[in-house]
Amino acid sequence: MSGRKDYAALVASEIRPPESDCCRLAFLSGAIHTSATLEIAGGQRKLVLQRPEIADKLDPPLQAMFGMRTEAGEIRGDVLGLLGELGILKASPDGLLGIERGADKHIVMGDCCKAAYLSGAYLGAGSVRIAPGDNRLRWSVNYVELAEDLSAMLGHFGVNSFLSEHKERFDVYVRRGQAICDCFVLMGAKKAMLTFSEEMMLSESRADINRITNIEVANIDKTVSAGLKQIAAVRTILERDGLDSLEPRLKETAVLRLESEYMTLEEMATRLGVSKGSVKYRL
Secondary structure, three states, X not given: OOOOOOHHHHHHHHOOOOOOHHHHHHHXXXXXXXXXXXXXXOOEEEEEEOOHHHHHHHHHHHHHHHOOOEEOOEEEOOHHHHHHHOOOEEEOOOOOEEEOOOOOOOOOOOHHHHHHHHHHHHHHHEEEEOOOOOOEEEEEEOOHHHHHHHHXXXXXXXXXXXXXXXXXXXXXXXXXXXXXXXXXXXXXXXXXXXXXXXXXXXXXXXXXXXXXXXXXXXXXXXXXXXXHHHHHHHHHHHHHOOHHHOOHHHHHHHHHHHHOOOOOHHHHHHHHOOOHHHHHHHO
């Protein structure tokens, strides 16, 4: 779509890693849970990012909290320990390790942590589509539990969202323009919010102008159509009996109608010095 802004990239470019440790954990948890795949080969474990381009956003909190960093879109080292700290890998009662299908409630207890988690999850699995009549902000994840948790976090901030399943993926959608703006602010993408708000206002202005124009054109068509029917009726009287057969008030109105085919009833009323209702009744 030429000329249309790439909001997905604009939002991602504005997201910044948090400064506090609790929010760093939430941010990393959201991003890694939605974007990373655990691979084990030859006794070596690594996390492979499905979106390698987000590595520069993850490196600052990874280094600050765990002394780790990404290399070529991969995270190596004690990745099981990392997943455990992020609430993504947990032990069952019988001691078996398994992936947590939702967001760890202890990771997203505070409002700031919920916003950080949503930001990280957007980097890992988010997208934006802005098109006439089809605006949507989306998180697409592997587990329905995680989709429900993301939707609940959005609801906590007063943002309504919708869930759907598509090709074994679970999507969380935000559709309304104001709700999308609220999400942009939550994720720190204020420039994107301002740009989108301006675009929405221009679009609404154009829609209002189009509606007004359509109404005016319809009214003109209606006026012209009615005028032509009235003229045809007056001409029938003129040819059959003559306008002198009419009483003076009707004759005066008929003559004016013949002289001014496109005159509205209001304009005729002004010329005749009567009300619009009187002109309509005479015709």
